[in-house]
Amino acid sequence: MIKYTSILFFIFLSLNALKAQYFSDPVTFFSKSGASYLELKTGERLTCKLVRLEKTKGLVTGISFEIDATEVSYTAKEIAQVYLLEQGYQKHVGIIDYKEEQYANGDPIEQLLENGYVLFQQSNLEIKGKEVDCLLQILNPYSAEQVSVYHDPFAMLSTNDGGTSYSISGGTYSSFYLTVGKDSFRLKRKKYADNWERIFSKCPDFINVLEENWKWKDFGKMINEYNGFCRE
Secondary structure, three states, X not given: OHHHHHHHHHHHHHHXXXXXXXXXXXXXXXXXXXXXXXXXXXXXXXEEEEEEEEEEOOEEEEEEEEEOOEEEEEEHHHEEEEEEEEOXXXXXXXXXXXXXXXXXXXXXXXXXXXXXXEEEEEEEEEEXXXXXXXXXXXXXXXXXXXXXXXXXXXXXXXXXXOOOOOOXXXXXXXXXXXXXXXXXXXXXHHHOHHHHHHHOOOOOOXXXXXXXXXXXXXXXXXHHHHHHHOOO
């Protein structure tokens, strides 16, 4: 009975979080027993188990996996994207019915995102004048046609402005990493208005809409609306 109640509570929190926010909550800890789904820059897709994340100044710059009982390490530059399972998710909800051959054949992966998996994508950032290849956790995987928003592991979380877009607690983060076309950069709260043209350049008419909803706490809503507004 206790286990059943905990499952319902976990699902309740997840469903309400999805309704209340435009971005996924960032995840910090990942399962080493559940399957990870890796796509290399070569196009090869592999099912493996996470061994460890390699980080440089908080950013994931490489990952080691167990593949066929052998540890294999890849740099971020070699990885296109990877799905990692949130730690503890299987304990509450159970193992999903998603088979290795489904991933290898390129079957739809929405099932992974709906069942405790987090998507990391390769990005090339300029940090203090140096280019850094890293893997960033995407926060808007369902709506990223024009602008992809990624978690900044150094972002501060504030709950003082009534934001509801970025976390279950109702707080707003002080910064994100963005990819707009081939342009990847860090966006800080205080520089939001200064970067409107950089973010929304493909459909400049959207800035007229933005001027009436420019507050940082509405950033998630604006990105979601822009990705829908500016479809090709």
